Each structure stands twice: as C-alpha cells, then as structure tokens.
Amino acid sequence: MYRADPYDRLPDPEFQAEFYRDVPMKRAFAWVVDTILIVLLTAIVVPFTAFIALFFLPALFLVLNFLYRWVTISTRSATWGMRLAAIEFRRLDGAPFDPMTAFLHTLGYTISCAMVLPQLASIGAMLVTARGQGLSDLILGTVAINRPGRV
Numbered sequence: 001m002y003r004a005d006p007y008d009r010l011p012d013p014e015f016q017a018e019f020y021r022d023v024p025m026k027r028a029f030a031w032v033v034d035t036i037l038i039v040l041l042t043a044i045v046v047p048f049t050a051f052i053a054l055f056f057l058p059a060l061f062l063v064l065n066f067l068y069r070w071v072t073i074s075t076r077s078a079t080w081g082m083r084l085a086a087i088e089f090r091r092l093d094g095a096p097f098d099p100m101t102a103f104l105h106t107l108g109y110t111i112s113c114a115m116v117l118p119q120l121a122s123i124g125a126m127l128v129t130a131r132g133q134g135l136s137d138l139i140l141g142t143v144a145i146n147r148p149g150r151v
Contacts, residue, residue, distance in 0.1 A: 009092070009093050009094035010090060010092070010094055010131070010143055010145075011145060013130040013131050014130070018146065019145040019146050019148075020130070020131055020132055020143075020145060020146070021146065022146075023087055023126075023132040023144050023145065023146065024126045024127055024132045026082075026085035026086070026087045026144075026146075027082070027085070027087065027126065027132070027134075027144055029081070029084075029085050030078075030079060030081030030082040030084065030085045030087065031081065032081070033080065033081030033084055033085075034068070034069070034079045034080065034081035034082075037068070037080060037081070038061065038064055038065050038068055039061075041064050041068065042057070042060055042061050042064055045060065045064065046060075062110070065110070066106055066107075066110055069102075069106045069109065070099075070102050070103055070106045073089060073097050073102035073105065073106065074097065074098070074099040074102040074103075076088070076096070077089045077090070077096035077097045077102075078147075082144070086146060086147045087144050087145065087146055087147060088144070088145065088147050089102075089105065089142055089143070089144050089145075090142065090143050090144075090145055091140075091141070091142055092140075092141035092142065097142070101140065101142065104136075104140055105136050105137075105140055105142060108135065108136030108139060108140065109134075109136050112134070112135050112136065118135055121135055122134035122135040122136070125137075125138060131143045132144065
C-alpha cells in the first residue's frame with residue numbers, strides 16, 4: 001500500500017508538537033555535554049599511550065568521537081548528552097536506531113562537521129524544519145524527539 005507521508009509513523013509536528021518542543025536547543029546542549037565527555041575521554045586515553053597520542057591528537061579525538069557517538073546511539077538511540085537532555089533518535093518507521101542507522105547517522109554527522117557549509121546548513125535545517133531535522137536526519141529520514149514519557 002502506498003503511503004502519502006513517509007513520516008506517518010512518527011509523531012506529527014502539528015498535532016503532537018510536544019515531541020519536538022525545544023529539541024534543537026536540547027540537541028545543542030547535548031552536543032556540548034558530549035563534546036566535554038569526549039575531551040575527557042581523550043585526556044584519559046593519552047597517558048595510556050605514553051603520551052605518543054599527543055602527536056596525533058586530532059585524529060585520536062576524531063576516532064573517539066566517532067566511536068562514542070556510534071556506540072551510544074546504537075545501544076539506546078541517544079548519546080549520554082541526549083539522554084541527559086531527554087531526547088532520542090527515531091527512524092522513519094518510528095523505531096529506535098539500530099547499529100547500521102547509528103553508523104550512517106554518525107558518519108553523516110562527522111562528514112558535515114568536517115566542512116563549514118554543511119554544518120551551517122544542518123544547524124539551519126534544525127531551526128527551520130517542522131521536525132527539527134539536520135542534514136543527516138533529512139537524508140536518512142530520522143528525527144530527534146523528546147523521549148516518550150517525558151513530554
């Protein structure tokens with residue numbers, strides 16, 4: 001059967017606006033928390049490499065950032081910062097992220113962060129789309145919503 005709206009299994013932003021209320025601000029807060037956690041994790045790892053990691057610190061940070069986001073989003077559809085902000089990701093069918101969706105979303109996030117224009121476009125999209133979707137969300141058909149039961 002053909003569905004007119006591919007997002008029909010997700011909360012409707014017009015009739016269930018509470019699921020999307022303040023999500024862009026919560027995502028920004030979660031990003032700050034996650035970045036602090038990744039910086040701390042990087043600082044913890046460096047001494048275990050006999051400080052050799054200082055020579056490739058940006059690469060170490062990038063790898064730890066990717067792994068942190070992929071693993072945390074794979075397990076509970078949210079990073080620790082997102083959990084603190086009471087938001088989580090959902091797929092187009094309304095289900096939480098599986099490991100492959102989490103990988104693709106993290107890859108899209110990492111690529112958009114590597115370039116200024118896609119990152120600005122992603123932030124702009126979060127602010128103007130009805131569901132507050134960034135570029136990775138728009139490409140994958142995913143959304144960040146307020147965690148059900150906490151709306």
